[in-house]
Every structure is written in structure tokens, then in C-alpha cells.
Amino acid sequence: MKKQHKRGERGPLASIALHVTLIVASLISIFPVVWLILTSLKPRDGWLSTELELFNSPSLGNYGRVLSETAFPTWLLNSVLVAGLTMLLGVFLAATTGYAISRFRFPGYRGVMWLLLITQMFPVAILIVPLYNLMASLKLLNQLPGLVIAYMTVAVPFCAWMMKSYFDTIPQEIDQAGMVDGLSPFGAFWRVVLPLARPGLAVTAFYCFMTAWGEVAYATVFMSQEEKRTLGVGLQQFVGQHWSDWGLLTAAAALIAIPAAAVFLLVQRHLVTGLTAGATKL
Amino acid sequence: MPDSGTNERVPDSGTNERVPDSGTNERVPDSGTSERVPGSGLGSAERVPGGRRVAGRARGPRRAWLRHWYAWAMVAPVLIVMAVLIGWPLARGVYLSLTDATEANVGRTIGVNVIPSRYEFVGLENYLDILGSGLFWAKLGWTVTWTVACVALHYGLGLGLAVLLHRKLRFRSVYRVLLILPWAIPAFVAAFIWRYLYNSDYGVINAMLEAAGIGAVGWLNDPFTARIAVIAVNVWLGVPFMMVAMLGGLQSIPKELYEAAEVDGASPWQRFTNITLPSLRAVSSTVILLGTIWTFNMFPVIFLVTGGGPGSETEILVTYAFREAFTGVRNYSGSATWGVIILLLLVLMAFGYRRALRKTGEVW
Numbered sequence: 151m152k153k154q155h156k157r158g159e160r161g162p163l164a165s166i167a168l169h170v171t172l173i174v175a176s177l178i179s180i181f182p183v184v185w186l187i188l189t190s191l192k193p194r195d196g197w198l199s200t201e202l203e204l205f206n207s208p209s210l211g212n213y214g215r216v217l218s219e220t221a222f223p224t225w226l227l228n229s230v231l232v233a234g235l236t237m238l239l240g241v242f243l244a245a246t247t248g249y250a251i252s253r254f255r256f257p258g259y260r261g262v263m264w265l266l267l268i269t270q271m272f273p274v275a276i277l278i279v280p281l282y283n284l285m286a287s288l289k290l291l292n293q294l295p296g297l298v299i300a301y302m303t304v305a306v307p308f309c310a311w312m313m314k315s316y317f318d319t320i321p322q323e324i325d326q327a328g329m330v331d332g333l334s335p336f337g338a339f340w341r342v343v344l345p346l347a348r349p350g351l352a353v354t355a356f357y358c359f360m361t362a363w364g365e366v367a368y369a370t371v372f373m374s375q376e377e378k379r380t381l382g383v384g385l386q387q388f389v390g391q392h393w394s395d396w397g398l399l400t401a402a403a404a405l406i407a408i409p410a411a412a413v414f415l416l417v418q419r420h421l422v423t424g425l426t427a428g429a430t431k432l
Numbered sequence: 433m434p435d436s437g438t439n440e441r442v443p444d445s446g447t448n449e450r451v452p453d454s455g456t457n458e459r460v461p462d463s464g465t466s467e468r469v470p471g472s473g474l475g476s477a478e479r480v481p482g483g484r485r486v487a488g489r490a491r492g493p494r495r496a497w498l499r500h501w502y503a504w505a506m507v508a509p510v511l512i513v514m515a516v517l518i519g520w521p522l523a524r525g526v527y528l529s530l531t532d533a534t535e536a537n538v539g540r541t542i543g544v545n546v547i548p549s550r551y552e553f554v555g556l557e558n559y560l561d562i563l564g565s566g567l568f569w570a571k572l573g574w575t576v577t578w579t580v581a582c583v584a585l586h587y588g589l590g591l592g593l594a595v596l597l598h599r600k601l602r603f604r605s606v607y608r609v610l611l612i613l614p615w616a617i618p619a620f621v622a623a624f625i626w627r628y629l630y631n632s633d634y635g636v637i638n639a640m641l642e643a644a645g646i647g648a649v650g651w652l653n654d655p656f657t658a659r660i661a662v663i664a665v666n667v668w669l670g671v672p673f674m675m676v677a678m679l680g681g682l683q684s685i686p687k688e689l690y691e692a693a694e695v696d697g698a699s700p701w702q703r704f705t706n707i708t709l710p711s712l713r714a715v716s717s718t719v720i721l722l723g724t725i726w727t728f729n730m731f732p733v734i735f736l737v738t739g740g741g742p743g744s745e746t747e748i749l750v751t752y753a754f755r756e757a758f759t760g761v762r763n764y765s766g767s768a769t770w771g772v773i774i775l776l777l778l779v780l781m782a783f784g785y786r787r788a789l790r791k792t793g794e795v796w
Contacts, residue, residue: 179672256503271779275774367735389624406618410618
């Protein structure tokens with residue numbers, strides 16, 4: 151049923167089929183999120199219902215409990231700090247590298263490219279034990295900087311890779327013109343290319359933030375103390391093996407997902423442009 | 433490696449000498465353009481027919497340093513970070529995989545007592561143990577199934593939706609936003625949401641099945657349904673990325689190609705297979721490789737939706753290695769060995785994939 155690029159009109163049946171397909175797909179796509187929010191608005195034990203009901207005396211009780219009775223605010227702060235720091239450091243450290251591998255062909259170029267590609271494949275299992283021991287010996291377990299350092303292993307190569315593809319989209323002629331006017335390669339990068347690449351930097355930063363924000367494995371192992379946890383670790387507590395409170399969990403999840411989704415949808419146009427530009431040029 | 437240094441396009445003094453008349457109209461048409469072949473990726477430096485210029489150039493470490501020091505300086509921060517944060521732990525991980533280190537025999541400090549390490553070098557024993565065990569092959573089998581199923585569904589559904597969305601239609605941007613939504617949800621949040629949906633007593637999926645008269649299914653209690661369940665979660669999470677990437681690819685295909693094909697009387701299906709798919713190859717090959725790597729290493733979905741259960745039936749290699757390292761008596765060497773094996777598998781796969789693409793003439 152591939153109705154490809156038929157120029158001109160399509161029949162009403164084809165139109166209906168098209169819309170029905172898209173509507174079904176959209177419903178599947180949004181249903182879990184909608185259900186999450188509906189559940190979070192139910193009263194304390196509302197999730198313990200076997201009935202299929204959309205509303206059940208909606209209230210913000212679960213939100214109140216999450217914010218006042220649990221460590222959620224602390225975890226949120228931890229997550230924001232860790233993800234923010236990871237983002238800043240990742241972008242800062244990787245920017246010049248992204249530029250260099252986008253513009254210059256220097257001895258070792260292919261080595262760097264392969265290195266960046268291969269580090270994207272690192273399974274968490276190979277680094278986590280040595281890093282854990284390293285952090286333990288540096289007394290950085292249960293410390294936010296320790297987690298940030300661990301995230302650098304993922305963020306730095308990823309940012310360099312992403313930024314290369316953004317710099318690729320900026321015409322070469324621009325920095326050449328800058329250099330004709332007497333700028334050094336660093337000057338051209340700093341004064342000419344970087345300002346132009348701001349949207350690309352923002353997108354890279356955003357991805358970087360989201361990756362650190364959603365990371366679970368390192369955080370689970372490195373942050374064992376209650377007040378040091380990040381969201382991905384902390385939330386696991388709400389639905390443990392012996393006790394679970396989906397009311398708390400859904401409210402917390404909604405508090406995390408709604409701002410994230412809002413920002414995401416706001417910037418998605420840029421995400422899309424940059425990402426596909428990057429993808430085709432990898 | 434046919435000297436990648438030769439094609440560098442920085443307008444250093446050398447370029448000026450060679451193009452004495454460049455004067456006012458810059459030197460854009462000279463070196464820059466020939467190398468910036470659109471779509472050329474990793475291999476661009478070699479593919480460019482520009483090597484001839486170098487012939488008479490003086491070469492040597494000093495010369496190379498003068499020409500390339502700023503490039504190296506710019507790459508340095510990443511290389512240093514990677515050497516310290518990845519190189520050292522990696523070397524240590526590989527070393528651990530050759531020992532019998534567990535929580536019980538590594539050195540540690542309790543209070544003022546320093547307990548020295550007692551683990552020993554055991555060579556390739558860990559590797560032989562793991563590769564000789566049925567457990568590894570069973571896990572590998574499931575991991576491969578999981579990866580192939582997820583990536584195939586991601587790609588197929590993503591491409592299908594992209595093709596639908598690429599058409600002129602009403603509410604296109606609404607559909608787009610709704611379809612992208614799962615991408616905007618952090619994976620760990622999505623994992624929790626789905627776990628609740630799958631809940632056998634209170635989950636909405638079972639409630640719907642009951643309402644339809646089919647009867648409840650213990651989604652996460654049975655290995656088979658649990659596997660389907662985790663694949664479904666990952667597909668839900670991953671399709672938007674593919675869709676968006678494909679949509680970008682579709683938009684970059686020149687309309688004229690379709691017009692010409694239509695004039696020649698090509699059917700929609702022919703246009704799809706002869707224009708759309710070949711034009712999307714560059715994007716596709718990239719996102720499929722990335723998707724494979726990401727799915728292979730997809731930790732949160734498995735870890736948070738099923739916890740690897742029931743038993744360890746849905747455990748993929750990565751989550752298994754993690755569990756090995758951090759539950760019960762922590763088996764550091766075993767988990768490091770699993771890590772090394774996983775990494776080798778992925779690297780082999782990436783190389784093989786790239787080779788296969790090269791054979792069919794794809795530039796990557």
C-alpha cells in the first residue's frame with residue numbers, strides 16, 4: 151500500500167486511508183503519555199483500579215505527595231545539576247574538535263574519526279567497573295562530579311561527532327574569508343564559525359542534556375545514597391519489589407515528562423534539520 | 433592510508449603560492465570545493481582527486497607540525513579526555529577480564545585497614561568460560577533477535593510514516609508533533625509508563641483486553657510475552673527518530689526525479705523502489721548503523737521494564753553484564769569479559785557493515 155508521491159489529486163478513499171493510518175499511529179504514539187497523566191490525576195489509590203476509567207475524581211493529590219513527602223525535589227535538583235554540568239563540559243570540550251574534524255584533513259584524521267565512532271559503541275558494562283573503582287579510590291562515589299565525569303565518557307565523543315556535522319553545514323568559504331582577512335584558524339573558529347553554529351551548539355547541548363538526564367546504569371551504581379540519587383534512580387524506589395505506589399510514580403513521571411516534552415517539541419524543528427544534516431554526512 | 437594530510441584545505445601560505453592570481457576573487461574554487469563533495473564522509477580525504485598537488489612539497493615532521501599544529505591542538509581536548517576517561521578504564525577493564533577479580537578479592541580500604549588485592553592473572557580463562565557456556569549463546573541469540581526486530585520495525589515503520597507525512601495533507605504538522613512525542617519522553621520515564629500499562633492486575637492493556645472479552649495476559653510474567661512487550665516499548669520509543677531522519681531524507685530528493693519518472697510512466701511503486709529508496713541510502717545506512725548500536729546497548733528499557741525477568745529471560749548482553757558486576761558477589765572480571773566481548777561484537781559488526789556498503793558502491 152505504498153502510495154508514493156502521486157502528484158496531483160488522490161482519490162477520497164486514498165485520503166481516508168491515509169488519515170486513518172496516521173490517526174491510528176498518532177493514537178498509539180500519545181496514548182501512553184495521556185494515560186500517564188490521567189492516572190497521575192486520580193486519587194491516591196486510583197491506580198489500583200481494574201476498571202477502565204479515564205477520570206476518577208481528578209485531583210492533584212499525587213503531585214502534592216511527590217513534592218512534599220518524597221525526595222523527588224532533591225533528585226530533580228541532582229538530575230538538573232548533573233545533566234547541566236555534563237552538557238556544558240561536553241559542548242565546551244568537544245567544540246574545537248568538531249570544528250577540526252569538519253574542516254581540516256590532518257594526519258590522524260581517520261584515526262580520530264574511528265575513535266569517535268567506536269566510543270559510541272561502548273557498552274556500559276566495559277567501563278563501569280573500572281570507572282567505579284576509579285571513583286571509589288578518588289572518593290567520588292555518591293558525588294555529583296563523579297557522575298558527571300562518568301558521563302563525559304559518553305558525552306564528549308558524542309558532542310564532537312554531532313558538532314562536526316553542524317560545522318559541515320556551514321560553508322567553508324565563510325571561514326576562509328575570515329582567514330583571508332587575517333584571522334588565525336582559531337580566530338576564524340571563535341569569531342566567525344562559532345556564532346554561526348549557535349543553533350547547532352544548542353541542539354548538541356540539548357541532546358547532551360537529554361542523554362545525561364535519562365541515564366540509568368551509571369547513576370544506579372554510583373549514586374547509592376538516597377539524597378544523591380538522580381531521577382532515573384530515585385523513581386525506581388516508588389515501584390520496588392515489595393512496595394509500589396504508581397500514584398507517586400505517575401505524578402513524578404508526568405512532572406519530568408511534561409517540561410521535557412514541551413521543550414523538545416518547541417525546538418524539534420531545529421533538532422530535525424540538524425540531525426538529518428548530520429545523518430547524511432556522518 | 434594515502435597521505436590524508438595532502439588534501440587539507442586550509443589556506444596556508446602554500447596555497448597562496450600555488451595560486452598566484454587568486455588575488456581578489458578568493459580561492460574558493462581551488463581546493464575547498466573539490467574536497468567538500470557532498471555526502472562524502474569518512475573517506476573523503478582519500479577519494480578526492482587532488483593528491484597530485486602535493487608532489488613537490490617538502491615533508492617531514494617539522495613541516496607537518498607547522499601545517500597541522502592547530503588542527504591537532506583543536507583535537508587535543510577530546511583526545512586527552514578520552515585517553516584519561518576511556519582509555520585508562522578500558523585498559524583496566526581488559527586487564528580485569530584476564531583476571532579472576534571479584535568483590536571478595538579486590539583490594540579495598542575499610543576504615544584504616546587496607547586490604548590488598550588477591551586476584552590473579554588467569555589469561556583467557558574467562559573468555560573460554562563464557563564462550564563455552566550455553567548461557568552466552570542464549571543471551572546473544574536473544575540480543576540479536578531483539579536488535580534485528582527493533583531496528584527492522586523502527587526503520588520500516590519510520591520510513592512508512594515518513595512517506596505518509598511527506599505527502600500533501602491536512603493536519604500534517606499536528607500529526608508530526610503527535611508522532612514525535614515518544615522521542616521527547618526520556619527513556620526511563622517511558623519504561624516506567626509502559627511497565628504500568630503492562631501491569632497484569634491494574635494495567636490498562638489488560639483492562640482493554642478484558643473489556644474486549646479476550647482475557648488478561650500476564651505480560652511480564654511469561655518469557656515470550658515479556659519479550660514482545662519490551663520490543664514494543666523500544667519500538668514505540670525509537671520510531672520517531674527514524675521517521676524524522678527519513679523525512680529529512682525525503683525532503684532532500686529533488687522533485688524533478690519524480691516528475692521525470694512519472695512522465696516515463698513509472699508506477700508509484702516503481703518510483704518508490706527506483707527513486708526513493710536509492711536516494712535514501714546515505715541516510716538509511718547511517719541511521720541503521722546508529723540504531724543497531726543503540727538498540728544493542730539499550731539499557732534502560734530492559735532494566736526498568738522487566739528487570740531482565742522473568743528469570744533472566746529478557747536480559748540482553750549489556751544488562752546481563754551489568755547485573756553480573758553489581759548484584760550478589762560482584763563479579764568484576766566476569767562482567768569486564770562480557771563487556772569486552774560485546775564491544776568486539778559491535779566493532780566487528782560496524783566494520784562488516786561498512787565493508788558491505790563499500791562493496792555495493794556506497795560511500796561512507
